[in-house]
Amino acid sequence: MRNGMHTDRERCLRAVQSKDARFDGWFFTAVSTTGIYCRPSCPVVAPKPENMTFHPSAAACQQAGFRACKRCRPDTSPGSPEWNHRADLVARAMRLVADGVVDREGVPGLAARLGYSTRQVERQLLAELGAGPLALARAQRAQTARLLIETSELPMADVAFAAGFASVRTFNDTVREVFALSPSDLRARVPKKSGAPRPASPTAGTLHLRLPFRAPLNPDNLFGHLAATGVPGVEEWRDGAFRRTLRLPYGHGIVALTPHPDHIGCRLTLTDLRDLTVAISRCRRLLDLDADPVAVDDHLRTDPQLAPLVDKAPGRRVPRTVDEAEFAVRAVLGQQVSTAAARTHAARLVTAHGDPVDDPDGGLTHLFPTPEALAALDPGTLAMPRTRRTTFTTLVRHLAGGSLHLGVESDWAEARARLLSLPGFGPWTVDVIALRALGDPDAFLPTDLGVRRAARELGLPSTPAALTARAAAWRPWRAYAVQYLWATDSHPINVLPT
Structure with missing residues (x-):
């Protein structure tokens, strides 16, 4: 730590x-x-x-x-890994700041989501980070402005608006203060410094970004998992990139993420550029780009059974999600069925209840349905056993009604307890939601067949209770241990698509 x-x-x-x-x-x-x-x-x-x-x-x-x-x-x-592996007030607040909540809802909105008073949130952020929520959001606005200045031909007034500044004057003053250059000077430096001039006529709302990460990063299971489990119409692998639609606060987007040795290429098309900060934050979260792979791998190497797996392919990340509610729904659809069957179930829901989008560059057709849309459907139309139908309808009703929160601000322990109280939610479903949706780096799947099979082949205990006891030494990084265990299989989730 x-x-x-x-x-x-x-x-x-x-x-x-x-x-x-x-x-x-x-x-x-x-x-x-x-x-x-x-x-x-x-x-x-x-x-x-x-x-x-x-x-x-x-x-x-x-x-x-x-x-x-x-x-x-x-x-x-890269962002601080602190906000990924911690679940306290400051970490939850920082995840919300990265998701643009302060710009959209102000500090009172941030505090309300966390269940604390404004004064408590401000005091704790100032004590640990040396800056309150407004200053943290301002620093993020400056970074967003720089991205837009350097990667687009947008007029500066539009950049100011898209980055979340209240006025062009505030935008100009902040950029000069933070970067010691005017916005125009910052843009003028780009071709000379980068060697890669911006396109003369970019598609409206389309940006080309480079997402940094801490090395090493092994893309095989990360992109392999996303591609193999992708929902048709919402996700696809095309031309060496994972592409998907994004539901965002002000509109929607389509992102293409391409692995490179020293960065992730990100081609982002937005209907409203005010969503840029949120879209980047969610893409980074999806690919676990703010992890500290050296700290994780060094810890897991202390187990002689895991060490050869880590040494063979270090830097594995945990594939996560851009929408926690969406993933919870998909986890229920995947209960006790194959990956292909789960994709088919999800695709039917997408076609029937998702919002259509235009994708001139590929085969994406819809946004994944909202919990509200799914809560309004006729349960009789669901092609699944009655017990799973009850699990599904109960989940979407709680998500739509607001009694279940799985967003970046959620308390992991509380969310787990709420999920376990719902019908049809056993340990495997709750743990996989904790691992990929909540982002708990210590989430563990001792009942998963792939994990148990890998454990047996490695000479580890394979019964859930014994494996859980052995895995105590892997804490707080058991979610990453799961990735190394899964990687022993020849399943398509472990192979970078071609």
């Missing part, structure tokens, strides 16, 4: 002096003599130790009056 790493001065100094990219996003270095802040791996000569201070967030650096380094671009480093 690296909680509060910015307070460990000696460790931070070693990371900066060795330019260790593994710590990008864990903390930021502010340099008093230059007035800039950097990521630990910044390629410039390391400043003198006495001139460095360390901060837990880019927003804290900006609050302290520092501007972003033009060389290492700390605002584009």
Whole structure:
């Protein structure tokens, strides 16, 4: 664990002096003599130790009056893994900030979703991150603005609006303060610096982005799983990319995600550019890009049975979701049936109840149906056994009614308890929802047939109780251990599609 790493001065100094990219996003270095802040791996000569201070967030650096380094671009480093493996108030708040809740609903909306007072949320964020929710959201708006400035030909007034700024003047002032360049100067630098000029006539609302991650990243099970379980009309593998539709706060989108050795290519088409921040956040979450693979793999290697699997293909991520309610529905559809049957069931629901979309570049046709749409359907039309039909209708009714929350703000323990109280929800269904929808890095599937078969082949206990006892040593990364166990099988989910 690296909680509060910015307070460990000696460790931070070693990371900066060795330019260790593994710590990008864990903390930021502010340099008093230059007035800039950097990521630990910044390629410039390391400043003198006495001139460095360390901060837990880019927003804290900006609050302290520092501007972003033009060389290492700390605002584009991978996000802190803290918000993935923690379930406390601060982590849940940060996941909501990344999902754009402060911009859409304000700080009171953020606090209401978390079930705390505005003052409590502000106090805890300020104590741990050196910045309150407004400052954190402002830093995110600045990053979104930079993406739009550098990857599109949008007029600056449209960039300001799309990034969430209340006025063009605030947008101009923030960009100058954070990046020490005007928006026009920032755009003018791109072709010279990147060597890849923006397209002269981009499709309206289409952006080409590079999503960073911490190395290593093994794409096989990540993209293999998404492609093999994809719902026709909503998801597809085409031309080396995983493509899917996105339901977003202001409209919808289509994203194509392509694995590369040092980044994930992201081609994003949006009906409303105000959804850019949310779309990026959800794509990063889908691919688990903010994980710390070195910390995970080092821990799992301590088990002699797992070590060879980790050494063979390090950097496995947990394939997650862009829509937690959608995944819960799909988990129920997949109960006690094959992957192909689950896809067929889901495709029928999509065709009958999903919202249609246009996709001139592929075969995507619909958004996945909302819980509200599914709650209104006639249960008699569902081609499934009566008990599973009851499970399905109960789930969508609770999701639509708001008595069950599975979003990024959800309390993992509370969500598990609520799911287990529903008819037809046993340990496997709840654990797979915890693993892929809730994002719990310690979710474990001891009753899963693939996990048990892999355990038996490796000489691990294969009964659920004994395997759970043995897996206690893998905590808090049991969700990643599941990926390594699944990878021993020849199932298509473990193969990068061609």
